[in-house]
Amino acid sequence: MSGFASFALRRAFWIVATLWIVFTLSFILMRLVPGGPFDEERKVPEEIKRNIEARYRLDQPMYVQYGEHLWRLIWHGDFGLSYKLGDYSVNGVIAEGFPVSASLGIFAMVFAITLGTTAGVVSAVRRHSFLDNSLMTTATLGIAVPNFVLASLAIVLFVFTLKLLPAAGWGSLKQLVLPAVCLGAPYAAYIARLTRTGMLEVLGRDFVRTAYAKGLSERRVIVRHALRGALVPVVSYLGPATAGILTGSLVLESIFALPGMGSHFIEAALQRDYTMAMGMVMVYTLLLLVMNTLVDLSYAVLDPRVSIEKL
Amino acid sequence: MSLNARNVYPYIVLVLGIASLVWAVSFGTLPPADFAFHNGDEVKTVDPSKATGQPEHRVITALFEGLYREWPFGYELDEEGNIVNYPEPDENGNYPLEAAPGVAESSDLSDDGRIYTFHLRAEAKWSDGSPFVANDFVWSWRRTLHPETASQYAYQLWYLKGAKEYTLADVKLGDPIEAELSDRPRPDQTFPRGTIRRGKLVGIARPPEPQPASDASDENQEDVDTAWKKRWVYVVEQGSEVAAFSKAEASDGWTDFVIDWLDDESRQLPATVATCLYMLPDFEATVGVKATDEHTLVVTLNNRTPFFLHLTTFYPLFPVNRQCVETHGTPAWTKPENLVCNGSYKLQFRRIRDRLRVVKNPEYWGTKQVNLETVDVLSFKSETTALNMYLTGQADWITDVPSAVIPQLMARKEGDYVPTPLLIIYFYRLNVTRAPCDDVHVRRALNMAIDKQLICDKVTQAGQKPARSLVPPGLPGYTSPQCGVFSVDAAKEELKKSKYWNQPGGIPTVEILYNTNENHRAIAEVIQQMWKNNLGIDAELKNSEWNTYLSSIHSKEYSVARAGWVPDYPDANTFIDMWITDGENNETGWSNAEYDALVQKAAEEPDADQRLRWMEQAEAILMDELPVIPIYYYVSKGMVSPRVKGFFPNIQDQHPLYWMRIEE
16 A cells, blocks of 8 residues: 555645645736725725725735735635625635535536446447437537537526426525536536547457357446446546536536535636635635546556556 | 455445435425525625625615615505505606604604604514614614724714714814723724723824835825824823823834823823724714613714605614624624524525525514515526526516616516616716807707607617606605707707807817716717707717726816716705715816805705705706706616515615515
8 A cells, every 4th residue: 555655645745735836826816917806986985995904904015915824724724704705704605615516516427427428338339320320429519519508508498498497596406407417418428429439449359359259248248348448538537527517617607596616716706805716716726636636546446557656 | 556446446436426426415405485586696794884785785674774764655554564555656657765764763853953863662672682772873883983894884974973083083182082902802803892991182292204205106105104193192181190092012212202282281291101902082972873861862963964864774874783793793793693683584594695595583673564474685696597587486576687688578578677767867967168068058959959768769778768857756845847858940949049150160079978888888879970960060989998087077178978876865965966166076167156055055944845946946057057968867677576566666776675575
């Protein structure tokens, strides 16, 4: 297991270093954008504006603010109070938004993997059939159509025409179906194509021919022997797919009025809510880095040619 | 990695996948609410002292209640909440509102119109069951006015005597003051405060004023200034004792300080200087609000303020619970589990950018008259999503619709998109110090040459109403005088009377200035066409971004400029008194002595009706001389389900939940 331990240590170091760089860059970039968080259309008396800025310590020099923010984050894991949502701390908003985005992401991911691998395997096994052609045409379409267009079409069809699903909102499984499907669909399509290609390659291999020659049933050959090899490219795609699903949810959360991190992220950026935007950036970064690490780990487990020491 | 791990791996992944899926779908479900409405983006806060904005207004008005509350004129409910009388709308579909008793049962006004005595309801309670007392208002208003609260709406309370000075920490020699020592129980919380020392300010010692550096920016200069003021030492007489306070840590050298004494130059600085956080005017002695007993509140204003009762219905003047704020601190006191309020609803649940769930407050004095038991306040930004939810029955009321679909919504057979005029006006300012708008005949001609109906029908398209007065219709008791109606012939006749008619070179070109915006441009283009076709006057368009636009207006570097006016309170005065000679928002150079006199008369008039008559006479002058051309009145853009009763469209676009009921 020493290989695993050193892998974990190395990764942890790089994750921390990346987070620190992201923190510093975001801190500087946010303050370079013109317009402060407390610029209002209605003119506020100068004294009152000063008091507001003092409350959030915006009257301090930049390096003091940087030091304080970094210290509070490292020592207390605290991003501070939101500048714009006066009743909330950033940690509170993340605590409320994260489960929503996570639910949506998990649902979309499970949907994408299940549908994608099934369609890919079916296509590969029945290659050049009508089924294969139609599945792959759909997959190409699914990759080409952006998720917000898909969402609009889905709303027209399932909400207004068929009246099967609610238009928006959060709180029940029914309300999760449309956004999760729209979010997962392009990835399902991509996974389907990857699985098909991987499967075709594996099915031509000697060990598959041997398995057939031994008299094993087709189902057993495919599920027990061929599928594992075919899935390696799919697993390596899961890293980028997670990133895509995370960022894709920004758009879909707005369309379906889901109270997830994506909605908070967009608003924080638009409203110059420095602390909130920082919190969101850091959580997204951490999430991506952790997911990538997990994918690398899976890769090592699935493919004997990959050694964990070299990751 | 052993082969073993490789074999187990698919199963681990499978189990993890199923586990996360189970977690993902296992969120708690809320029972549906009786009523749901879309409130726009998440409210920034439910703290009445810190909020600004419309969505906040709707939520805070449900949770808290002021001395008075807005109520549709003639809407009567019996004790049990059954409708006794349901009023009829005016010709625009609006219902007039009045300031009706809220926490206060009644009020008396002194003869000079400056002192209100409010009699609070004995049965008024907080949502935790504790009794509501007059001191709750005193404490809450003090909190709103306190400089550290940094309330952007503190100025709504500046009608009170001494209130502005308190917020701006404006202390002068001889004033009664309060000094707060730096011994707060929690330094990051304004309340509870540290030890308060009260007394009379008898001396101020100032260190030498720093010389402004020649290259310092204004911002830096202000910082230097603030640091300098922080070192001032205040000498305060408390009975026979004299104490000194400074906001800076005890300062060492005194020798170079210059001391201003109130009277007796022989006074000496005390040996020690105590550190204080704030040096403010003594609230109890200087600010015009007092609780004379548990249920009597006396409010002293600077001037006669006829709209003050309406102001008390506005959330910056709402009370908050001292116990709750001091126990939990800001912002934790606003959490649903902590919040103690006094309005018709209380906060049950809040998920950010999803909803606030409010439920009827059983401790509210009028709780039997409140019809909706649970209400969801949907908080997200997209108007399109809100419209989808309304159309599929997930929301009963949406407060704004996307402009692009308004024509389709107006054609709906349900008839549930009914725009009604609001107390907001779109108008053009004419610079009367520049040719050709210095000639009243030209101004009248320009007005009559604009087909405002066409602008509303073809350009703005949301049901806006063409305007012939500056004060929008619908204020009770006030009838606006009208300016000239659209008529090409009359406009030409009027133009012939002008001094520019038949002049060599013709009528000078006008320039229409507007801030960069698609809608403003479209309107300006249409008006440009109308002036050209109907009068032969050439107009040029000029757009600039907001700040440049503002400074052009302030310096009168324009001939015609678009403008809008959203009033702070529902009273004609807010539209009228800005046009007095050199008024802060006049900006047209227009001046009329008779007009000024009428505005002054209205301000001093004790009789409410006569006051409106003076203002009508003033507006008549304005609509005859036309330093401004009214174009259209804004309209509401909300939609409400036909099953909702008690919605009462009104010029202020206010729809408190305690009016509403559902008829199946």
